[in-house]
Amino acid sequence: MTVSRTICLGFLAVIIxxxxxxxxxxxxxDGAWNNPIVxxxxxTSAVCVTGLSVVDPGSYFSFWGQFFIALLAQIGGLGYMTTTTFLIMLIGRKFDLRQKVAIQQALDRPGMQGSAQIIRSIIAxxxxFEITGIFLLLFAFVPKYGWNQGLWLAIFHSINAWNNAGFSLFKDNLIGYQSxxxxxxxxxxLIIFGxxxxxxxxxxxxxxxxxxxxGSLLEHRLLKKQTNLFLSLxxxxxxSxxxxxxxxxTVAFFFVELRNPETFGNLSLPDKLLVAWFQSVTPRTAGFNTIDIGKMTNAxxxxxxxxxxxxxxxxxxxxxxxxxxLRVLTSCTQAILQGKEEVLLYDRKIAINVILKAVGVFIGSVTTVIASTILIALTDPKLEFIQIFFEVVSAFATVGLSTGITGSVSAAGKLILIVTMYIGRVGILLLMSAMLGDPKPTRIHYPEENLLVG
Amino acid sequence: MTVSRTICLGFLAVIIxxxxxxxxxxxxxDGAWNNPIVxxxxxTSAVCVTGLSVVDPGSYFSFWGQFFIALLAQIGGLGYMTTTTFLIMLIGRKFDLRQKVAIQQALDRPGMQGSAQIIRSIIAxxxxFEITGIFLLLFAFVPKYGWNQGLWLAIFHSINAWNNAGFSLFKDNLIGYQSxxxxxxxxxxLIIFGxxxxxxxxxxxxxxxxxxxxGSLLEHRLLKKQTNLFLSLxxxxxxSxxxxxxxxxTVAFFFVELRNPETFGNLSLPDKLLVAWFQSVTPRTAGFNTIDIGKMTNAxxxxxxxxxxxxxxxxxxxxxxxxxxLRVLTSCTQAILQGKEEVLLYDRKIAINVILKAVGVFIGSVTTVIASTILIALTDPKLEFIQIFFEVVSAFATVGLSTGITGSVSAAGKLILIVTMYIGRVGILLLMSAMLGDPKPTRIHYPEENLLVG
Ligand SMILES: [K+]
Ligand SMILES: [K+]
Known part of the structure; x- marks a missing residue:
């Protein structure tokens, strides 16, 4: 079985x-059998760490249901982080040799025996991060909800933030904590570092x-050369x-929503900035929100x-x-404007296979979003276009924000969203290559620095 | 003055x-001074051969006004066709040597003296095409409108179709002729060949x-080799x-609008096909329509x-x-899926500068469309998002189709559309390089076949 097939089927198995x-x-x-589509x-939403939900998780699911959601999100997030890191190391395309050496030096183990070390390091x-998050959130939740429920709220939201999963047990997501x-x-x-x-x-x-x-001058001299190794492209x-x-x-949301009383037009200036900051972080692709997304302006x-x-x-x-x-693509644009045939990023030439991969990811992503949007526009013709478009991009990018339509989308539309979340998580290129079979590795011709683009 | 600046300022001069x-x-x-924004x-819409209109050209403008619109569209279309072809020959990047030889052989003139020949050939x-178009359209318009008006209608619509300008003198565009x-x-x-x-x-x-x-066997043998030259990439x-x-x-519109009574749900099957075909041609970027675009489904x-x-x-x-x-970008995607580092199209390797240019055009276009859409969403918050999005893409791609909002957009929104049409016509990369100064030409390293991507 190829690597890409293993990953695709692995995600599928956990989802099932x-x-x-x-x-x-x-x-x-309510103790009844759950609706299969729900x-x-x-x-899917939990394993793909998307966070879109057709029901209110806080009231619809029991403690065990909520526990499974957090567990699935943890498996999904950790699994993705680990598999991506391993893919990077196995395929050997993305970390270049110097980076590998740097990481292996760091982990004090040479060669592939470092794998277990890396998994342990990722889990640690x-x-x-999650325990620190839980500790801090306790101060917000325990005074209001008591130890029992407060602890669970802290655990659930810390896990969901770190894994960029975006499920919330509050009916209004985090709007109650906007200030x-x-x-x-x-x-x-947690969102940014996750x-x-x-x-x-x-x-x-x-x-x-x-x-x-x-601080120690001797060590300074010894480490000087090694230090430069660590700041990879x-x-x-x-x-940056x-x-x-x-x-x-943050700046864009602040000015665009400044006079919208339904989002944060009526808040104080510091609260406005706090809300603009939060809404600027959450599309990176956490899915929590502290304003009602459905009330935002079109802009x-x-x-x-x-x-x-x-x-x-x-x-x-x-x-x-x-x-x-994004950066590889904008650097290509910069290169052609300067009449260059080499794409540079921080004084490094970007290899052609990285550029091609960036184009492939972009075209594959745009195609998936367009196809899903058209399909849901057909299954749910009464929804507003921007609501559908927002929902599809949110599902594809595993964000989980919504203008509020998730629950009312038709069953066919929900199935399309499920497929979109899955494609968005495993990646359109990985999924395609799982279907087509892994490409034969080609020789690398240039001694260039590689860059992650998927 | 650089080539790109000449083109940008040339368009601007004709617009003024x-x-x-x-x-x-x-x-x-009505014989009054016209509103400057109109x-x-x-x-701008005529020179950029867009065809968006804030008024009904057939009733708002006198014969002379209509004549100027047709003239500006003709200058815009011809000017663009000629300058693009010349740019291609001057910069020497896009036609490769064999193609140049082929064209110059065809025009029986070696070297740069062929330029006048090429202009003459383009005008011819x-x-x-336009005269054939006028002749055919006479059969449709003269019986109903008489020779005087019928001839003018045929001339106006033939010029607008060939130049992909899309202005129509009928209040309902070409809906009256959908069958x-x-x-x-x-x-x-006319649209397709133009x-x-x-x-x-x-x-x-x-x-x-x-x-x-x-048919003549002797000539067949003599020409065989030469013939292959002509089918360029x-x-x-x-x-294709x-x-x-x-x-x-055609297939997509047929099925998507099949049951929409406001577009063509109530038409006969042949008429449905004819309307689907027309609406499939017009985004290539003519701007005529034979159904009410504003009544189409979101899909x-x-x-x-x-x-x-x-x-x-x-x-x-x-x-x-x-x-x-588009094809260069999809070929990049194909290449990365097959694990190749060479991008092939019809057994030709695509040069890196072509790939970079394709990426640059795509990123520049997406950025322009996003920026314009956000700005008009801010100036005209009451319009539906899909109407704004449609209008901006139509302006940028110099299409001229509209859901019907062009006349009711605010003055600020109209100015944004004007700028968008201009950027769309001269091309975002050309405009940027006009601002930055033309790039120094770089040596071409590979003996590959080039391809137009701008
Ligand atoms: K998420
Ligand atoms: K047009």
Whole structure:
């Protein structure tokens, strides 16, 4: 079995097990057998860490149902982070040799025996972030809901934020906490680090550690050369693009929704900024919201569609086109405007296979979104176009935000959304190559630095 | 002055002259000075061969106003066809040497002295098609409107069809002729050949001539080698992609609008097919319509948005992303799925600068459309999103179809549409390089066949 088939079928297997669990009477709050489409939709949404929901998870599901959702999201997020990192290492295309050496040095193990180390390191990173998140969220939830329910709320929302899954147990998602600096800070930090990719977090850690060690002059000299190894092209591109998108998004939402009383026109200035910031982070592809998305202006919704489509960074728990793919494509544009035939990013030439992959991901993503939108426009002709378009991009980029139509989409439309979430999660190129069989590896001709674009 | 600046300023100059002419009292049917925004919008729309109109040209403008619109569209279409063909020859990037030789052989003149020949050949081609179109349309219009008005209607619509300009003197565009095989046939043939590019028409002509000559066996042998020269990659890609889009579009519109009584649900089967065919041709980027676009389903509108965005072929009078650009991008996708690092189209390797240009055109186009859509959503918050989106793509791809909102868009929104039409016509990359200065030409490293992608 090829690698891509294993991944596609693996996700499918977890989704099916999840569907069966969520159909059981002990999963629903009324103790009845669950509707199969609701169970399938919720399981797919959880495993694909999308967060779209056809029901209100907080009231529809029992504790066990909610537990399964969190578990499936954890498996989906961790599984995706791990498989992506491994794919990267196995295929050997994306981490180049120097990066591999750097990571293996870091993990103190040479060769492929480092694999178990890497999994352990990913799980440890996940636990550190999630437990810190739970701890911080306790301060917000326990005073109001008591220890029992407060702890569960903290666990559930921390897991969903880190894994960019976006399910919420509150009926109005996180709108009730739009002015809570603590909740906004905790959730957005979890979203950003969960979505920026394991490799970037690892590099940041080593970079910071080196900085700390530099206090000792001797070690400074010893480490100097090694330090430069750690700032890979992936790191620079993922962090700078994420930063640019976060700032642009915050500014755009602030000005576009400034006078919309149904979103945040009536809030105080600091709250406006907090809400604009949160809505700028969430399309990266978390899916929580602190305003009613359905009440946003057309301009705000369209900006959000664009941000959702771009999505997170590769090697993280988020979805979408990916920040690096966007940067490769804009660098191509820059190159042709400057009359160059070499595409440069931070003084590195981008290999042709990376450019082709970026184009493939873009074309595949646009095609999937267009096809799904047309199909749902046919199955649900009464819905507004922007609602359908928003829902499809949200499903494809595994975001989970909605203008509020998810529950009222027809059964056929729900099945299309389920397929869209699945395609969006495993990736259109991976799915195609699973169907076609893995390509034969080709020799690499150029000594260029590679970059993640999927 | 650089080539790109000359083109950008040339278009601007014609637009300004056109605006002044259309502001004159003798241009309006009520004999009053025209509103400057109406004049600017109409002039831009005519010169950019878009065809969007904020007024009903048939009743709002006098004969002279209508004459100027046709003249501006003719200058715009011819100017674009000629400048594109020249740009291609001057920059030397797009026609490769063998094609140049082929064309120069065809025109019996070596070297750059062939330029005047080429202009003459383009004008002759234009006249042959337009006059044939006028002749055929006379049979439709003269019986109903008499010789005087009938001749003018035939001239106006033939010019507008060939140049893909899309202005109509009928209040309901060509809806009144939705069942007329003669009008549908004449207009769609003019649109397709005007939009497929001068080079393709020239090659078809020589190919057909060679076929005819082959009757003589001796000449067959002499010409055999030469004949192969004529079927360039541009020809193959432009014709095959155009054909695929026409067939797919017809089938899609037929099934999507089949049961919509407001478009063609109530028509007979042959009329349904005729209407589906016409609506499949017109996004290539003519702008005529034989059904009320505003009454189409969301699915139909979105399919049309996609077709409009793709647009026509390079070197013709149409706009949009261009068929060849789309094919380069889909071939990149195919290459990465097959694990190849070479992008092939009809057994030719596509040069890296062509791939980069295709990416640049795509990213530039998507960015322009997103920015315009957001701006008009801000200036006109009460319009439906799909109406705005449709209008912007129509303006950008110089299509001219509308859901009917053009006249009611705010003044600020109209100015944004004017800028969008202009950017769409001169091309985002050309405009950017006009601002940045032409890139220094780089050496071409590979002996590959080039392909038009802009
Ligand atoms: K999500
Ligand atoms: K047009």
């Amino acid at each position: 097990v999840g569907t069966i669990l969520l159909m059981m009477p002990f999963s629903t709050s 169970a399938l939709f919720t399981s 990173t996940t636990l550190i 809570s600096f603590l909740v906004v800070f905790t959730i957005t930090v 979505g920026i990719g394991y490799q970037v977090i690892l590099e940041s850690y080593f970079w910071l550690r080196d900085r700390a060690l530099r 992936d790191f620079k591109v993922a962090t 693009t994420t930063l640019i998108l976060l700032v642009l998004g 705000g919704l369209f900006i959000m569609i664009a941000l959702m489509f771009i999505g997170a960074s590769p090697g993280g728990t988020g979805g979408g086109l990916k920040t690096t793919t | 002259v056109g605006t002044i002419l259309l502001m004159m009292p003798f241009s309006t049917s 004049a600017l919008f109409t002039s 081609t234009t006249l042959i 007329s095989f003669l009008v549908v046939f004449t207009i769609t043939v 939009g497929i590019g001068y080079q393709v028409i020239l090659e078809s002509y020589f190919w057909l001539r060679d076929r005819a000559l082959r 541009d020809f193959k890609v432009a014709t 992609t155009t054909l695929i889009l026409l067939v797919l579009g 139909g509108l979105f399919i049309m948005i996609a077709l409009m965005f793709i647009g026509a072929s390079p070197g013709g009078t149409g706009g949009g992303l261009k068929t060849t650009t």
